[in-house]
Amino acid sequence: xxxxxxxxxxxxxxxxxxRNRIEQGFGKIExxxxxxxxxxxxxxxxxxxxxxxxxxxxxxxxxxxHVFEQEIRxxxxxxxxxxxxxxxxxxxxxxxxxxxxx
Numbered sequence: 001x002x003x004x005x006x007x008x009x010x011x012x013x014x015x016x017x018x019r020n021r022i023e024q025g026f027g028k029i030e031x032x033x034x035x036x037x038x039x040x041x042x043x044x045x046x047x048x049x050x051x052x053x054x055x056x057x058x059x060x061x062x063x064x065x066h067v068f069e070q071e072i073r074x075x076x077x078x079x080x081x082x083x084x085x086x087x088x089x090x091x092x093x094x095x096x097x098x099x100x101x102x
Contacts, residue, residue: 003083007074007094011101018101019048019067025100026050072097 011018026043039056048067053060063076074093078086 001080001083003078003086005076005078005086005090007076007090007097009072009074009094009097009101010070011072012070013101015048015067015069018072021100022050022065022067022072025096072101 013021039054041052041054043050043052050065050067051063052065053062055061059079059082061076061078061082063074066073066075074097076089076093078089082089
């Protein structure tokens, strides 16, 4: 059973700068999604939303990152066993996201 996870990251950068920082620093978030291991990640932008898929350790994580004027919202769907690690994933992604937006 999959576990949906939403992370809200407030910022004061404006939409354009927030998106720029996400584009430049998404590799660090990719590492968090992969748990520090190797992951195959695909991402596509549609407007101010980036849809992504990460495949690692036989598990597929899907999600979307929505860039707003004063907030970024990350929606992630963790499959099966990774759902049990939702708290750890949330903490790592939130920490890395906040560093990108400082």
